[in-house]
Amino acid sequence: MVYKPKNFVKYLKLIPLFSFIFLIQQTSMVLSSEEIKVKNENFNKIAEKEIIEEEKINVYIDKYISDPSKGFNVTEGNNTYSLTNEEIVLLSAVIASEANRNSIDDTLAVASVILNRADLKGISPIDVITAPGQFSGYLGDYYLRYIDENGSLKNVSDAFINTVYDSLNGVRNNMYYSFRSWSTTGYSDNYIVEYGNRYN
Numbered sequence: 001m002v003y004k005p006k007n008f009v010k011y012l013k014l015i016p017l018f019s020f021i022f023l024i025q026q027t028s029m030v031l032s033s034e035e036i037k038v039k040n041e042n043f044n045k046i047a048e049k050e051i052i053e054e055e056k057i058n059v060y061i062d063k064y065i066s067d068p069s070k071g072f073n074v075t076e077g078n079n080t081y082s083l084t085n086e087e088i089v090l091l092s093a094v095i096a097s098e099a100n101r102n103s104i105d106d107t108l109a110v111a112s113v114i115l116n117r118a119d120l121k122g123i124s125p126i127d128v129i130t131a132p133g134q135f136s137g138y139l140g141d142y143y144l145r146y147i148d149e150n151g152s153l154k155n156v157s158d159a160f161i162n163t164v165y166d167s168l169n170g171v172r173n174n175m176y177y178s179f180r181s182w183s184t185t186g187y188s189d190n191y192i193v194e195y196g197n198r199y200n
Contacts, residue, residue: 060074060076060166060171061074063104063166064104064105064108064171064173065105065173065192065193066173067192070189070190070191070192071174071175071176071190071199072105072109072173072174072190072192073173073174074171074172074173075171075172075173076170076171076172077170078115078119078170078171078172079115079118079119079170080168080169080170081115081118081124081125081168082168083124083125083126083168086151087124087125087126088164088168089147089151089152089153090126090129090143090147091114091125091126091129091164092146092153092156092160092161092164093137093143093144093145093146093147093153094114094129094135094137094138094143095107095110095111095114095137095164096137096143096145096146096153096155096156096160097136097137097138097142097143097145097146098110098135098136098137098179098197099111099196099197100182100193100195100196100197101156101157101160103192103193103196104159104160104162104163105173105192105193105196106191106192106193106196106197107160107163107164108163108166108167108171108172108173109173109174109176109179109192109196109197109199110179110197111163111164111167111168111172112167112172112173112174112175112176113174113176113177113178113179113199114128114129115167115168115172116172116174116175116176116177117177120177125168173192174192174199176190176199176200177200178199178200179197179198179199179200180197180198180200181197181198182194182195182196182197182198184198185198187200188200
């Protein structure tokens with residue numbers, strides 16, 4: 001049998017073609033791998049965001065008491081309010097004069113009533129607390145016990161202040177529009193803590 005070098009040369013010419021096909025296949029695999037990696041990273045980011053949001057909600061649920069049988073259910077994502085420092089001090093002082101300030105739950109309940117009214121009427125929480133004949137803590141100047149000569153809050157705890165900020169950031173524990181003191185037994189049996197207010 002006679003060796004024919006032409007056939008060998010013919011096969012050699014096919015090597016670049018096979019090499020090109022191999023490279024394209026490898027590139028596709030790399031791109032596919034990168035796409036999977038990006039998709040996985042995006043999925044992880046979404047999952048992490050959902051976990052953070054869920055944990056955020058759980059923080060509020062764990063922080064405050066819910067008692068649906070009496071109309072108290074901790075929720076977040078309600079209307080938020082941006083107030084000046086002076087307005088926050090005034091609002092906090094009025095809440096302190098109306099709530100059982102040793103209870104963050106009664107504090108949040110009073111704040112919720114104020115903000116529920118603000119939502120209903122489309123007005124500022126400051127307009128709500130300064131409305132004629134509404135809040136004895138404001139009308140009787142009892143709120144002044146909680147503001148010092150420099151216009152800062154006094155006689156309140158950090159937990160109380162944090163609760164007021166939570167309420168302004170959309171956390172509520174009821175949908176009531178009014179309350180009376182604990183001693184007003186005929187008004188309502190809806191209260192979140194003993195010696196707090198009664199809500200209706």
